[in-house]
Amino acid sequence: MRVDFCVSNILVRHVCGRDAACCVSKGLPTSKMNSNSIWKRIGDKDKKLLRYYTWLVRIPFLFSALCSIGVGLYLLLTPQTIIEQVAVSTPGSTETSEEIVRQVSWYQVQGLWGVIVLVVFAVLFILIGIFVFTQRLIAAAITSLLAVGLVYLAGLSIGPLYLPALLGVVVGWAFLGFARLTGERKEKP
Secondary structure, eight states: OOHHHHHHHHHHHHHHSSOHHHHHHTTOOSSOTTOHHHHHHSOHHHHHHHHHHHHHHHHHHHHHHHHHHHHHHHHHHSOEEEEEEEEEOOTTSOOEEEEEEEEEOHHHHHHHHHHHHHHHHHHHHHHHHHHHHTTOHHHHHHHHHHHHHHHHHTTTTTGGGGHHHHHHHHHHHHHHHHHHHHHHOOOOO
């Protein structure tokens, strides 16, 4: 079932005061939101309500995609401090240790594999948003589970930086579930 259909049921229930079957009997379509007849019957206030519900479901997924891109860029562009202990010894004297402090990039520390990991995180969170926007909810659910698993596996290194993006996915699924529950609920006669 499409998100727009669920949102249309909320809106249609708001316009008719009953469930979607009532609106079908009055000639209001419930499966296509772009139909001209429903837009003629719905007032400006109700059109704003529809846009609000539609974007309310999509905003957390957009936030998570932007957050994952931001974390990847932050890790790539922010220099990291590395402290090296070097033992120096000369013949006939005691060993001394020297501390070398230098700034390095993510690529210098992790190599190409580290950059690929950042790209995979960003692509996963972007795909979740794309799948939700295109109404492919099963693919979005599978991708969400993969993102949760990767954030869990990276929990001791870069995982905590991706927690806001993961929170956006969880909130987005909660909004989507709420829209589906309120859109599919039928009133008892």
